[in-house]
Amino acid sequence: MGxxxxxxxxxxxxxxxIILIIIGAFFLLNPTIINIKIGFISMFLSLFLIFIITxxxxxxxxxxxxxxxxxxxxxxxxxxxxxxxxAVFLPKSDSLTQERIxxxxxxxxxxxxPEIDDNDIILNAVDGKILGISVPPSGLYLLNEIEKDNxxxxxxxxxxxxxxxxxxxxxxxxSISFKKQEKGWDLEIxxxxxxxxxxxxxxxxxxxxxxxxxxxxxxxxxxxxxxxNTINNEKKIKFHLNKIKKIG
Amino acid sequence: MLISEKxxxxxxxxxxxxxxxxxxxxxxxxxxxxxxxLLIVKVFTDRYTxxxxxxKLNILIFLFFIVFILLITKRIISILNI
Numbered sequence: 001m002g003x004x005x006x007x008x009x010x011x012x013x014x015x016x017x018i019i020l021i022i023i024g025a026f027f028l029l030n031p032t033i034i035n036i037k038i039g040f041i042s043m044f045l046s047l048f049l050i051f052i053i054t055x056x057x058x059x060x061x062x063x064x065x066x067x068x069x070x071x072x073x074x075x076x077x078x079x080x081x082x083x084x085x086x087a088v089f090l091p092k093s094d095s096l097t098q099e100r101i102x103x104x105x106x107x108x109x110x111x112x113x114p115e116i117d118d119n120d121i122i123l124n125a126v127d128g129k130i131l132g133i134s135v136p137p138s139g140l141y142l143l144n145e146i147e148k149d150n151x152x153x154x155x156x157x158x159x160x161x162x163x164x165x166x167x168x169x170x171x172x173x174x175s176i177s178f179k180k181q182e183k184g185w186d187l188e189i190x191x192x193x194x195x196x197x198x199x200x201x202x203x204x205x206x207x208x209x210x211x212x213x214x215x216x217x218x219x220x221x222x223x224x225x226x227x228x229n230t231i232n233n234e235k236k237i238k239f240h241l242n243k244i245k246k247i248g
Numbered sequence: 249m250l251i252s253e254k255x256x257x258x259x260x261x262x263x264x265x266x267x268x269x270x271x272x273x274x275x276x277x278x279x280x281x282x283x284x285x286l287l288i289v290k291v292f293t294d295r296y297t298x299x300x301x302x303x304k305l306n307i308l309i310f311l312f313f314i315v316f317i318l319l320i321t322k323r324i325i326s327i328l329n330i
Contacts, residue, residue: 013256034271037278041263044282048256052304150299162295169251169296 017049070138074205078103081122081130086203088113088244089137089218089225099140099215103204104132111244113224138205139212143219146170146212157220164213173209174235178217184228184242187213190235202230202237210239217241251296255289255305276319283312 024042027035085104088111092099095117102113102123114123116134123131146152146166155163161178168175174190189210206214206227218225224244231238249257262285270278290305297305 033275036275037267037270040279040282041267044263045256045260047308048259052301052308053250053252053256146298151297151302165295166298169293169298171250 013049013053017046020046020049071201071205071207074135074138075201077133077135078201078204081105081133083130083132083204085111085132086227086229087205088227089214090116090134091218091222091224099137099218100134101137101205101211102132102134105130111226113244135205137211137215139208139210139215142208143212143215155216155220157217160217160220164216167209167213176209176213178213181240184240185217187217187239187241189213189237189239191237202232202239203227206239210237214239214241251293252301255293258289259285276323279312279315279319283309283316286312 020042024039024046027039027042083103083105084107086107088102088104090096090100090102090113095115097118100116102116104111104113112131114125114131116123120134122133125131149166151166152163161176164176164178167173175188176190177186177188179186179188187210191207191209202210204227205211214225214227221243225241226244228240228242230240263282266278266281266285270281286305286309290309293305294302
C-alpha cells in the first residue's frame with residue numbers, strides 16, 4: 001500500500017523532440033541570424049513532435065480484429081436464418097433506446113418492420129415465421145464515443161459530409177463522401193484495406209466505419225434508412241441509401 | 249500516417265524551404281512566412297482534426313500572432329523613428 005508509480009510515456013517522437021530542443025538551445029546561445037533561424041526551426045519542430053503528434057492507443061489491426069468477431073457472428077446468424085434483405089437502420093424511438101439494424105427475410109416485396117424493442121434480436125411472427133433480425137449497428141459505440149468530441153456538435157445534414165471527414169483525420173478510412181441524390185443519398189467510403197468478397201455482408205451488416213456513418217445519418221434525420229444497394233470498386237464501397245416512410 | 253504526423257511533416261518541409269528562401273533576409277520575414285505556413289495548415293486540416301488537436305494548433309497560432317504583433321509594432325516604431 002502507498003506505493004506510487006509515475007508512468008512516463010516517452011515515445012520516439014518525444015525523444016527526437018527533446019534532442020531538437022537541445023540542438024535549438026545550442027544554436028540560440030550563439031545568436032547570429034542563421035543560428036537564430038536554425039535554433040527557432042529546431043525549437044518549433046520539437047513543439048510539434050512533443051505536443052502535436054498523437055499516438056494510436058491500440059494498433060489498428062487489433063481494433064479491427066475485435067469488430068471482425070462481431071461481424072462474423074452476425075454473418076453466421078444471417079446465414080443460419082437465410083435472410084436475404086438489405087439492412088434498414090432504425091432510429092431511436094419510444095421502444096428503442098439506441099439505433100438498431102433490422103434485416104428483413106426478403107430482398108424484394110413489401111418491407112414489413114415489426115415493433116422492435118431493445119431486447120429483440122430474432123423477430124418471429126405469431127405463427128413462428130421469421131420476420132427478420134434486429135441487432136445494434138457495429139459502428140454504434142464508435143459513433144457514441146466520437147460524438148463526445150466538440151467537432152461533432154451541431155451537425156446538420158447539410159454539413160454532414162464535412163463532419164464525416166473526421167474519420168479520414170482519425171486515419172480510419174482513406175476518403176469519404178456523402179451526396180444527396182434524387183431518391184436518397186450516396187455514401188462512398190474508401191477503406192484502407194478492402195476485401196471484395198464482403199459485398200453481401202456490407203448490404204446487410206456494414207463494417208464499423210460505414211455503419212457509424214449510416215447510424216449518424218439515421219440519428220440526424222430521425223428516419224428509417226435503408227441500404228438500397230452497394231457497389232464496390234477495388235477499395236471503394238458505395239452505399240445507395242434511401243428513406244423508408246413509416247406507414248400507420 | 250496520422251493527421252498530426254502529416255501536419256508535422258508539412259511544417260518541417262515548409263520551414264526548411266523558408267529557411268533557404270530567406271537565408272539572406274531579415275528575421276521578420278522568416279517568422280511571418282512560418283506563421284503563414286501554420287495558417288495554411290490550419291485552414292486545410294481543420295475539417296480532418298478533432299478538438300484536442302485543433303486547440304493545440306490554435307494555441308500555436310495564438311503564440312505566433314503575438315510574435316507577429318510584436319514584429320509589426322517594432323517595424324512601425326522603426327519607420328516612425330519614435
